[in-house]
Amino acid sequence: MLFQIALFCCFAAFPFSNAGNDDYVFEALLKAKPLFPQIKPPDVVKIDEEINPSKVELYEDLSHFLPSRGSSDCSFNKTDLKAGDYGTITTPNYPDNYPxxxxxxxxLESEEDTRIEVTVFDLFTQPWFFTYFDYVQFSTDGNFTNAERMSGDLNARTPFTIASQENKLGVRFRSSTLFNFRGLKLHYLVKPTDPAKLDEIRISSYDGVCxxxxxLFEDDETTQRPLLPGVVPELPILAPGRSTTPSAIRHVLGEATTHRGPAWLPPSLTVHIPVFGSVAEGQTNQESGNPKIIGPGQAPAGAFPWMAALLIDGRSFCGGSLIDNYHVLTAAHCTDGATKINVVLGTNNLKTPDEGRLLFNVTREGIFQHPKYNPSTVAYDIAxxxxxxxxxxxxxxRPICLPNRYHNAETFQSQLVRVSGWGKPADKAVSVSPVLKNVTIAVMSNRQCRAIFRHIISGNNVCTATKTTVAPCRGDSGxxxxxxxxxxxxxxxxxxxGIVSFGGTSCERAYPVGYTRISAFIDYLSTITGKSI
Incomplete structure (x- = not known):
């Protein structure tokens, strides 16, 4: 199915001759057109439908498998891995189609008393059709005599993690000459088998500052509102199909379920078809009178000290987050083609001057957009x-903390999360909100998210449920x-x-919202910032 994606940009000119003037920048921020890629949902939603046929089975003999010769991008043996070692494996040309x-x-082989975990963020090969043309195979003991073979589009299940039985693990990939697809992306991590030793080497994301x-003193179980059933989108619905997850990989991908709704919803809730998630409306400001991020939560001053407001080329608006003394993280669709960005830190209200707010003018040389960003599919939407x-x-x-290699296997599914920004308070609003807002929502499964966004979603993304009055909107991007x-x-x-990346064609119809999953890009972030993550 084709997707219609619109980047809501504005091409009204705001000359940069006055860019050094703080008042000009803040006036331009409020007039700038907010960015937010919007994906047209399908006319009919099929819950738990496989986008392309996928198949997983236990394969007993691959003695005919011969790795391609003379290709360093395609094979390696690493037999001296230590506890804490980390790396990435991708098929040739990824994320472009493999040859x-x-x-x-x-x-992979690590020292004694360790095990190797691989977290698969993307797996998309030629679908199984009476036989395996293309496939990926995982061996949890390094011996491919009995190994799990996978083909097709498995991104309704990503990210998923496979652990070695002891200290050896193998991965194989084969492609035919018929059709070519995106392939495989995974991260591997070596962990001690002794939990005490793992605690000794585990690196905390918290550095004492971020x-x-x-x-933090309000956001706990005693102050959060209980989870509420998600709102049903106004779309025709077809019943879910039956899952065919083979028993051979249930320890990897989970038991098959016919639960008619998100499996992670509390069992005490009545689930209606389809429920795309649940939300908890976070801190609210009853005096604001605004029922519509869209959402009710006006952020207290200083509550989100990492928030950045971005004026891109004097005409477009996005958000961002300070991650250290020199770097701001945002979405690639915000920076795509940009030559100059004004970055504002330390403010809640774009209209009222805040003491201590900071303004930086960044030129093209300071913009590091992921080189694989694809505006057609909003893939690799990170900068x-x-x-x-x-x-x-x-x-x-102050900066926000980032996940590190020890968060690889965490999906955050069903957990409460917060999103903040100056985005439009309603679909028909003429501009962004001058006041920073925030809402508390819940992470939903990628399988449920794909019912709306289809092949756009992989393990490189994380999705949240929304309500008609609680959702990120245009201008919250980044x-x-x-x-x-x-x-x-x-x-x-x-x-x-996550980084706010895209949503449905309306912010007020309870469509899920897609984000770039930070843990899928920690190697990229390490390269740009120069820090080991």
Missing amino acids: GGRSCQWY GQSQL VIRLPERVEFTEKV GPLIIRQQSPDGTPYYMQV
């Missing part, structure tokens, strides 16, 4: 902005999706798990 006629093998907010000067942290300006965490010493902090 035909390739046989690749990656063999992710601190006054909301980093390097500030020209060092940011000194204050109570109003902003952070955050979750409450706790450091080993018990200190609470917020960690960013």
